[in-house]
Amino acid sequence: MLRPPPLLLLLTRCSAAARRFLSASRQGQGQGRAVGSVLKTPKGTRDHPPAQAALRERLLGTVVACFKRHGAAAIDTPVLELRETLMGKYGDNAKLIYELQDQGGELLALRYDLTVPFARYLAMNKITNIKRYHVAKVYRRDNPATTRGRYREFYQCDFDIAGQFDPMIPDAECLKIVHEILSDLQLGDFLIKVNDRRILDGMFAVCGVPDSKFRTICSSVDKLDKVPWEEVKNEMVGEKGLSPEAADRIGEYVQLHGGLDLIEQLLQDPKLSQNKLAKEGLGDMKLLFEYLTLFGITGKISFDLSLARGLDYYTGVIYEAVLLQQQNDHVEDPVSIGSVAGGGRYDGLVGMFDPKGRKVPCVGVSIGIERIFSILEQRVEASEEKIRTTETQVLVASAQKKLLEERLKLISELWDAGIKAEILYKKNPKLLNQLQYCEETGIPLVAIVGEQELKDGVVKLRDVATREEVNIRRENLIEEIRMRTSQL
Numbered sequence: 001m002l003r004p005p006p007l008l009l010l011l012t013r014c015s016a017a018a019r020r021f022l023s024a025s026r027q028g029q030g031q032g033r034a035v036g037s038v039l040k041t042p043k044g045t046r047d048h049p050p051a052q053a054a055l056r057e058r059l060l061g062t063v064v065a066c067f068k069r070h071g072a073a074a075i076d077t078p079v080l081e082l083r084e085t086l087m088g089k090y091g092d093n094a095k096l097i098y099e100l101q102d103q104g105g106e107l108l109a110l111r112y113d114l115t116v117p118f119a120r121y122l123a124m125n126k127i128t129n130i131k132r133y134h135v136a137k138v139y140r141r142d143n144p145a146t147t148r149g150r151y152r153e154f155y156q157c158d159f160d161i162a163g164q165f166d167p168m169i170p171d172a173e174c175l176k177i178v179h180e181i182l183s184d185l186q187l188g189d190f191l192i193k194v195n196d197r198r199i200l201d202g203m204f205a206v207c208g209v210p211d212s213k214f215r216t217i218c219s220s221v222d223k224l225d226k227v228p229w230e231e232v233k234n235e236m237v238g239e240k241g242l243s244p245e246a247a248d249r250i251g252e253y254v255q256l257h258g259g260l261d262l263i264e265q266l267l268q269d270p271k272l273s274q275n276k277l278a279k280e281g282l283g284d285m286k287l288l289f290e291y292l293t294l295f296g297i298t299g300k301i302s303f304d305l306s307l308a309r310g311l312d313y314y315t316g317v318i319y320e321a322v323l324l325q326q327q328n329d330h331v332e333d334p335v336s337i338g339s340v341a342g343g344g345r346y347d348g349l350v351g352m353f354d355p356k357g358r359k360v361p362c363v364g365v366s367i368g369i370e371r372i373f374s375i376l377e378q379r380v381e382a383s384e385e386k387i388r389t390t391e392t393q394v395l396v397a398s399a400q401k402k403l404l405e406e407r408l409k410l411i412s413e414l415w416d417a418g419i420k421a422e423i424l425y426k427k428n429p430k431l432l433n434q435l436q437y438c439e440e441t442g443i444p445l446v447a448i449v450g451e452q453e454l455k456d457g458v459v460k461l462r463d464v465a466t467r468e469e470v471n472i473r474r475e476n477l478i479e480e481i482r483m484r485t486s487q488l
Contacts, residue, residue, distance in 0.1 A: 453471070
């Protein structure tokens, strides 16, 4: 057997390798990715397949229904904001803002939350009175912890009341909304912590914290739900230069929590009662609890002096909802995922954008939809519940061959009448396959056309669950489907 010369053999191998490289390159170009790259979503983001998307839609539906029940109108704002709009509004969290490169002479950033864009919207349009809700994605350059519902891209569901109203009535409604949503979702036991920035500032003042350190000490106190007091104290003294005596005095207050009794006690406190800000905050807190008593929800509310909420724009009442446990028979250990809602009063934020500094008092709440979703997702996985991914009411099927035209005519009639309907995309599908598709996808009804049914002017309507079949006059079919699906 003749062997090719070594040089020719080398060229042949090189040519084959080149062809493979070019082929791979073309495939990579066609798919929009480099050779050898990994297909994945960016860190802190995720895809949602149909079952997850359906579960999320159900969750969002519950939240939005509550917002609408309370008379809110929907608005939308751009995902992009001018960088200067966002900077200086979030305190230490400003480092988490996604900043973009110069875009045609504008320095832009991705929105960090929905509150600052809302304030910008009010100032820009000179709106002084609105009750709104907004459900949209926000972005944070954070270290993601996806198992606890912490992402870099995630939804927020915000409800806000803007306008000059009598004290604490809108604030009480926001807390009622949190209570309603967490009750409706049946996530387990929860607690809504409330405090007031004025009480915090007054407390810092009487404890000997310099004015210049209020915000940074506030951010330390805000960590008390995650770390013990000794660690917080060490941070305030060791890292932030607060005197140990001032830190000890703060410790006496921030470990207190309760209800109206605690408010009354602090109103008599010899130090706090002499501070104007603290006295105002405690007076409003007392009024708030009176309204919450009328709403019948004080059993789930705790006045907690350790609650600080780190965002710079809060000016009055602040609140945060936490789950106390996860009631799930399939999971032995409770899932700790942090707060699931938060908000407060921010009376000065709109004025920061208004050219004349005109203030519009605002109070609002944001529902932590991703964290709630992670709980529901785990619950569904544990129970092996099957989630319907479509809302199809009826499948148009045929019992014999060569009836595609009749199926298309019938499904067109159903679509035109607003019925959610499907067919299988085959000319002559087997009836068994069509029925199996309904069982797999949860479609409740099958409208079957056959030669005899066409002669008689009827359609055979089959209940997938009971397998009961009944002949319905063609002209009565739409009404019959509506009647049956309204009971599901």
